Amino acid sequence: MKSLRRLSHPISMRVASPLLIVPPSTFEALPVALPCTPSPNRVAVELSNFPPHFVKADILLLLKNFHVLEEFALPKVTRFAYPFRATIYFASPEEAERAVKDLHGTTVGGRTISVELKGDEEKQRAQEIQNIADQLRFAIVNTARTYFPHLENAILEIREIAKDNDNFAFLQARNVITLDGTSSEEHSLLAQNMAKWDFIAGGMAELQLNVDSLAYDVRLEALKDLSNDLEKQGVLRAAWRKWDGSHVLDQSVQEKEEELERPLTGFARMFAMGKGKNQTSRKR
Numbered sequence: 001m002k003s004l005r006r007l008s009h010p011i012s013m014r015v016a017s018p019l020l021i022v023p024p025s026t027f028e029a030l031p032v033a034l035p036c037t038p039s040p041n042r043v044a045v046e047l048s049n050f051p052p053h054f055v056k057a058d059i060l061l062l063l064k065n066f067h068v069l070e071e072f073a074l075p076k077v078t079r080f081a082y083p084f085r086a087t088i089y090f091a092s093p094e095e096a097e098r099a100v101k102d103l104h105g106t107t108v109g110g111r112t113i114s115v116e117l118k119g120d121e122e123k124q125r126a127q128e129i130q131n132i133a134d135q136l137r138f139a140i141v142n143t144a145r146t147y148f149p150h151l152e153n154a155i156l157e158i159r160e161i162a163k164d165n166d167n168f169a170f171l172q173a174r175n176v177i178t179l180d181g182t183s184s185e186e187h188s189l190l191a192q193n194m195a196k197w198d199f200i201a202g203g204m205a206e207l208q209l210n211v212d213s214l215a216y217d218v219r220l221e222a223l224k225d226l227s228n229d230l231e232k233q234g235v236l237r238a239a240w241r242k243w244d245g246s247h248v249l250d251q252s253v254q255e256k257e258e259e260l261e262r263p264l265t266g267f268a269r270m271f272a273m274g275k276g277k278n279q280t281s282r283k284r
Helices: 056-062 093-103 120-147 184-191 218-241 251-261 266-283
Strands: 043-048 085-090 114-117 155-163 166-174 198-206
Touching (some): 085 093, 120 155, 120 218, 155 218, 166 218
Antiparallel strands (some): 043 114, 155 166, 166 198
């Protein structure tokens, strides 16, 4: 699929340090963020001709008796009045086939909806997108360890969130938890499946329904945005660390000292000599 190759961009692959795989943290006080990483067994089903006033909650209610992965987005009615269609991902082929059998041709909100399985081409494309995403994630971690040496021994993790028509990709870091070198508070958090994560960088992208779906993938765009921002900040950080202003207390004092130490130009030397002669003649 030549069009899929346009989704990727050259990636500098560096040797990455082994990462410790940890379970995702959950926070009861915050909305649960569902990862948008595709399940290897997911099956795509196209739902179309549903009422224009339908929102995501309506479709989830329609599919309440099925195991649906909440990784889909609806067209924004303000921009796209027709057609109304969405790709729904089911957890297994059996669930997808049962949904097609039970729902295809039924009437919902005065409309006869269509529920159809997507072909093998969609599965192949999803797999290729997953492969590109894996390469991007690997490169992002290597970029972070290259430009940010203080993260060399940290646990780095990229987490992705799909919310409505937006995809987010976050790079976060935390310290390794050990028996002796970790505080009791962090051990307590670990027992609750929680941890102290630090935000390193983020990327986002919006689902574009008016572009070629074979040349654009919102998940990959969010990962690319994260990769570009991380590399940009890494380059700027390196330039900033070499600059005197990154460590002096009062930059104005530093600038005055540099001005005194700066060698005089030819014109300045001539001006200084002329000024000295004028002062001598006035004294006479």
